[in-house]
Amino acid sequence: MNHFRKRSGELFCEEVPLARIAREVGTPTYVYSSATLRRHARVFQRAVRGLDFLACYAVKAAPNLALLALLREEGFGFDIVSGGELYRVLRAGAEPSKVVFSGVGKRRDELAAALKAGILQFNCESEEELEQLAGVARGMRRTAPVAIRVNPEVDVRTHPYIATALSTSKFGIPANRARAAYRLAAQLPDLRVVGVACHIGSQISEVKPFVEAAKKVRTLALRLRRDGHDIRHVDVGGGLGVPYGEGPEPPAPHVYGRALAEALRGVEAKVLFEPGRLLVANAAVLLTRVLLQKRGAGTRKFAVVDAAMNDLLRPALYDAHHEVEAVAPRRGPAEVVDLVGPVCESTDVLARARKLPKLREGDLVVLRTAGAYGMSMSSQYNARPRAAEVLVEGDRFRVVRQRETYADLVRGETT
Numbered sequence: 001m002n003h004f005r006k007r008s009g010e011l012f013c014e015e016v017p018l019a020r021i022a023r024e025v026g027t028p029t030y031v032y033s034s035a036t037l038r039r040h041a042r043v044f045q046r047a048v049r050g051l052d053f054l055a056c057y058a059v060k061a062a063p064n065l066a067l068l069a070l071l072r073e074e075g076f077g078f079d080i081v082s083g084g085e086l087y088r089v090l091r092a093g094a095e096p097s098k099v100v101f102s103g104v105g106k107r108r109d110e111l112a113a114a115l116k117a118g119i120l121q122f123n124c125e126s127e128e129e130l131e132q133l134a135g136v137a138r139g140m141r142r143t144a145p146v147a148i149r150v151n152p153e154v155d156v157r158t159h160p161y162i163a164t165a166l167s168t169s170k171f172g173i174p175a176n177r178a179r180a181a182y183r184l185a186a187q188l189p190d191l192r193v194v195g196v197a198c199h200i201g202s203q204i205s206e207v208k209p210f211v212e213a214a215k216k217v218r219t220l221a222l223r224l225r226r227d228g229h230d231i232r233h234v235d236v237g238g239g240l241g242v243p244y245g246e247g248p249e250p251p252a253p254h255v256y257g258r259a260l261a262e263a264l265r266g267v268e269a270k271v272l273f274e275p276g277r278l279l280v281a282n283a284a285v286l287l288t289r290v291l292l293q294k295r296g297a298g299t300r301k302f303a304v305v306d307a308a309m310n311d312l313l314r315p316a317l318y319d320a321h322h323e324v325e326a327v328a329p330r331r332g333p334a335e336v337v338d339l340v341g342p343v344c345e346s347t348d349v350l351a352r353a354r355k356l357p358k359l360r361e362g363d364l365v366v367l368r369t370a371g372a373y374g375m376s377m378s379s380q381y382n383a384r385p386r387a388a389e390v391l392v393e394g395d396r397f398r399v400v401r402q403r404e405t406y407a408d409l410v411r412g413e414t415t
């Protein structure tokens, strides 16, 4: 469900024609629908309401302040993975008591900043990190609330680059060392054990691995309580997939919610969720303009657009699929084209062999479902200023991140 629809042959975001945004803001531009984002936020919270829960949006999926502020308004907390993300959520008005700090390596200054802010919990991923956090907390005369991220070692069918629960993964502490790690945490007087955490991967398209992981975490939580730890939070991470127009159809949020409520029955803890992609993926498109059509060898045709892998890395990085749609399709026979960017890399192919209405210079197209890990993974590769971001609200829109300028490209550099 999203609010990007054709009206008399032209693609709109809510009540705003995308052509108008392109005219006024230029391209490439990420266009977010606030109605879609709000809807997803509410659907998710309704899906898990059978549990005592706190939903913490995984900031790395799309970290724009306007999106964070909207989700804060919807009652979301935040899952952060860096000091920069802590800065962002505080700038967006987040309540620190709803912030969880994840990540396999955190600098001491990042730990200190989060302690100072008074976040809800640090999800620690190694024994060494527990010692580091304890050291920082001691220096600040504070007590750090910790959960340990355990690796539940469930097999998840997703792209290997985004599977995090394999036994070979760098993430989490192996389940068989968990109790010892908790003993260590309990012995460190500057730490306070508050929970247990896991996160099994991203773009997961079935409920089963979530259920398996939740059951393992539930069993561990009960065991840890018997060991004397005060387990108040069970953090089950994020990772629920979204449909990209190709590949398996992920379960609906209410199916996921019901299955998790069942798997966690009797755990008697607040359940933390860290959804990212699910909330923002189809709340945005990447709007881009055709620069030219080019004939390759044989019958191959390319549409070269002004967005590239630096703007949307997912196709190059994970071979990800994004649906392509012309904003105002021309009449006439369709053509099969590769949609490519101008960057000097063979992997700069945004979409391969797509049947599209004939495209000419100046035509607008969108890559759909681009909200998650789109702008957040963008770079300035090839000295390309990063795209603008626009948030649509009904019949209005505003630029929530200005297009970078050439001056931005050299900011901080000297000759």
Ligand SMILES: *Cc1c(COP(=O)(O)O)cnc(C)c1O
Pocket (backbone or CB within 6 Å): 058, 060, 061, 079, 081, 102, 103, 199, 201, 202, 203, 237, 238, 239, 240, 274, 275, 276, 277, 278, 372
């Ligand atoms: C990336 C990440 C998430 C969010 O994953 P999605 O697939 O976007 O839902 C949640 N928790 C942690 C620890 C993460 O690293």
